Every structure is written in C-alpha cells, then in structure tokens.
Amino acid sequence: xxxxxxxxxxxxxxxxxxxxxxxxxxxxxxxxxxxxxxxxxxxxxxxxxxxxxxxxxxxxxxxxxxxxxxxxxxxxxxxxxxxxxxxxxxxxxxxxxxxxxxxxxxxxxxxxxxxxxxxxxxxxxxxxxxxxxxxxxxxxxxxxxxxxxxxxxxxxxxxxxxx
Numbered sequence: 125x126x127x128x129x130x131x132x133x134x135x136x137x138x139x140x141x142x143x144x145x146x147x148x149x150x151x152x153x154x155x156x157x158x159x160x161x162x163x164x165x166x167x168x169x170x171x172x173x174x175x176x177x178x179x180x181x182x183x184x185x186x187x188x189x190x191x192x193x194x195x196x197x198x199x200x201x202x203x204x205x206x207x208x209x210x211x212x213x214x215x216x217x218x219x220x221x222x223x224x225x226x227x228x229x230x231x232x233x234x235x236x237x238x239x240x241x242x243x244x245x246x247x248x249x250x251x252x253x254x255x256x257x258x259x260x261x262x263x264x265x266x267x268x269x270x271x272x273x274x275x276x277x278x279x280x281x282x283x284x285x286x287x
Contacts, residue, residue: 142171159251
C-alpha cells in the first residue's frame with residue numbers, strides 16, 4: 125500500500141485538493157474518508173464535486189441525517205455519511221453497496237463502519253487536525269486502480285502542480 129501526505133493550510137486549499145483529485149478519478153472510484161468531526165471531510169467533498177460534477181457543487185452538505193446525497197454531473201458523485209450507522213450490517217440492509225461500483229465516484233465519510241463491505245480497490249483519506257485551519261491529509265491506495273491514481277497524484281505533487 126502506497127501513501128502520500130498533503131498539508132492543507134485552509135478550507136479553501138482542502139476544497140482545491142478535492143477538485144484536483146477529482147480530475148484523476150474515473151467512474152467506479154471509491155474514496156474512504158476517515159477523521160474526526162470537523163476534520164475537513166465535507167469540505168474536501170465539496171471540492172471533489174466541483175471537479176467531477178461542477179453544476180452540483182453548490183448542493184454539497186454533510187449527509188449525516190440523509191445518509192446519502194447524490195450529485196449529478198458528467199461523473200456523478202455519491203456522498204455517504206455513515207456516522208449514525210452501527211456497522212456493515214446496517215449498510216448492507218439499506219442496499220448502499222450497489223452504488224460502490226456504479227457509474228460514479230463514491231465518497232464515504234466514516235468509512236470504517238463498512239468493515240467487510242469496503243471495496244478492495246479504494247483510496248483511503250485520513251484527515252488529521254494540525255494547528256489552526258491546517259489539516260494533514262494522508263492518502264493510501266489499495267488495489268491497482270487506486271494505486272495508479274495515487275501515483276499520478278504523487279507525480280503532480282513532485283512537480284509542485286498541487287496545493
């Protein structure tokens with residue numbers, strides 16, 4: 125598993141990172157987001173939607189109470205928040221896994237609740253607080269498709285085209 129850590133200095137940079145990452149993703153991509161409340165997961169998702177489904181970017185909000193929000197666009201984004209769910213049994217019962225390999229990009233907040241349902245090919249993004257508005261975002265790849273995306277991201281980062 126490969127890793128890359130990016131430091132975001134503001135919510136705007138976190139959104140910018142999401143937008144830039146969206147350009148590297150394809151339908152069927154799965155992003156497992158982890159981190160505490162207020163860690164930047166929804167902010168990142170707003171940027172991701174701006175890059176993948178720009179006409180829907182203004183609609184992005186945390187789906188904590190809705191559990192899932194769908195953002196239509198050239199590549200639709202399915203945004204899940206499993207904070208209130210107990211685990212993979214609840215998720216399987218609700219049928220959300222049908223979206224995981226669908227025609228769009230899946231972004232799952234509180235993805236650790238998926239346990240056995242986590243796709244084997246995924247990007248995992250850990251959001252960690254730093255001082256002030258800074259966040260360390262550590263991206264890990266599992267599976268060949270996600271490894272290619274992480275490799276592209278690393279190359280962009282090394283060229284300083286990123287954040």
